[in-house]
Amino acid sequence: xxxxxxxxxxxAATLAIATGVNAAQIKEVTFESHGETLAGNLYLPDDYAxxxxxxxxxxxxxxxxxxxxxxxxxxEELADRGFAALAFDFRNFGxxxxxxxxxxxxxxxxxxxxAAAEFLPTLPEVADDRVGGLAICASAGYMAHAIAKGxxxxxxxTVAAWLHDPETARAIYTPERYDRxxxxxxxxxxxxxxxxxxxxxxxxxxxxxxELAAMRWGDPDFYYTNPERGAIAEYDNRFPVMAWEEWxxxxxxxxxxxxxxxxxxxxxxxxALPDNAKAFYxxxxxxxxxxxLDGLQMDYYDRPELVTNAAARVAEHFHRTLR
Numbered sequence: 001x002x003x004x005x006x007x008x009x010x011x012a013a014t015l016a017i018a019t020g021v022n023a024a025q026i027k028e029v030t031f032e033s034h035g036e037t038l039a040g041n042l043y044l045p046d047d048y049a050x051x052x053x054x055x056x057x058x059x060x061x062x063x064x065x066x067x068x069x070x071x072x073x074x075x076e077e078l079a080d081r082g083f084a085a086l087a088f089d090f091r092n093f094g095x096x097x098x099x100x101x102x103x104x105x106x107x108x109x110x111x112x113x114x115a116a117a118e119f120l121p122t123l124p125e126v127a128d129d130r131v132g133g134l135a136i137c138a139s140a141g142y143m144a145h146a147i148a149k150g151x152x153x154x155x156x157x158t159v160a161a162w163l164h165d166p167e168t169a170r171a172i173y174t175p176e177r178y179d180r181x182x183x184x185x186x187x188x189x190x191x192x193x194x195x196x197x198x199x200x201x202x203x204x205x206x207x208x209x210x211e212l213a214a215m216r217w218g219d220p221d222f223y224y225t226n227p228e229r230g231a232i233a234e235y236d237n238r239f240p241v242m243a244w245e246e247w248x249x250x251x252x253x254x255x256x257x258x259x260x261x262x263x264x265x266x267x268x269x270x271x272a273l274p275d276n277a278k279a280f281y282x283x284x285x286x287x288x289x290x291x292x293l294d295g296l297q298m299d300y301y302d303r304p305e306l307v308t309n310a311a312a313r314v315a316e317h318f319h320r321t322l323r
Contacts, residue, residue, distance in 0.1 A: 203236075
């Protein structure tokens with residue numbers, strides 16, 4: 001049965017984005033995941049009329065991100081190309097519920113993606129059995145696992161996928177820092193379990209000496225710290241120290257052999273872990289295609305020309321596979 005509630009028009013019915021494409025209609029929606037209420041924005045074509053049922057797409061972004069960042073940007077691009085696209089805040093983030101704010105938990109995010117895939121086709125704007133999943137950066141691994149565990153998607157795309165396993169993470173962070181992060185995470189978790197205190201560090205910083213920070217990048221144009229890019233008011237630039245162990249131990253690559261739906265990978269040498277991306281793609285036994293693109297990882301989060309180009313390729317894939 002189609003859901004006829006939990007969808008109220010935003011005060012501003014349309015939102016223009018930097019790419020200059022037509023603005024989409026936006027509806028606020030809520031849905032449940034494991035006892036918490038998740039908040040989302042449903043993007044619809046600017047000429048959407050009541051009664052239409054469109055193919056739907058769940059869009060998810062990088063780790064630590066909120067729906068007003070890259071997931072909302074791509075959702076609007078897809079709405080402009082004829083889809084009903086959902087960007088939402090995971091548990092603990094943004095406007096969604098959750099006790100430990102900003103907790104980056106792959107296991108919880110996998111559950112939330114499954115919940116979103118079940119929720120989207122209940123909306124009157126979305127056609128049954130025509131739901132795709134688009135994952136950007138780290139959520140690619142989360143969405144892949146959700147699909148492998150049975151999330152009801154009919155098609156899958158990743159853009160600039162971050163796909164690590166513990167061995168890769170140990171190399172990226174260096175063995176010495178990896179061990180320190182694990183130890184700090186375990187101590188912070190023990191403290192939380194003893195007295196409920198959450199120890200936080202900064203999520204993104206330009207200071208490359210902050211030991212426990214989730215992301216350290218000296219470039220002032222760093223997506224997460226530049227207010228012209230990702231450092232928006234909705235972004236909670238905190239990271240619970242206890243989240244490190246689960247993140248570092250997460251293995252995105254093992255989900256590949258569970259993908260049985262049409263898949264498109266958009267990646268390139270300038271994006272995260274290209275060798276891992278190739279290994280993940282090679283392990284998928286399903287109708288698949290790959291496009292190796294120019295451009296840097298974080299530029300695919302918001303640079304107009306790159307986002308527009310990627311969104312056009314994503315839309316073509318979904319139009320073909322969500323018939």
